[in-house]
């Protein structure tokens with residue numbers, strides 16, 4: 001069974017009732033992939049990630065997990081239904097450049 005430090009921190013941060021029901025605790029390798037010493041073909045990886053995303057879709061901790069993943073930006077794995085690569089493409093609204101508000105004083 002493989003579990004990354006980032007995933008262990010996620011489980012620690014979730015409310016206890018959500019952590020208990022988080023789908024990735026039963027089989028962490030489903031969400032993180034095999035050990036470095038095991039090979040995984042691109043097809044196997046895509047199939048594994050599809051199953052992991054389906055588990056996330058039914059997970060009661062998904063919203064908190066997404067907030068955590070957007071904050072921590074994990075480099076591998078499936079988080080809240082998104083791969084780490086997909087999460088890298090998401091820019092939280094707080095990081096976007098909002099148009100400057102014109103001064104009311106004139």
Ligand code: SF4
Pocket residue numbers: 022023024025031055056057059060061062065066078079080081
């Ligand atoms: S949403 Fe997915 S990755 Fe997040 S806690 Fe649930 S099962 Fe784990």
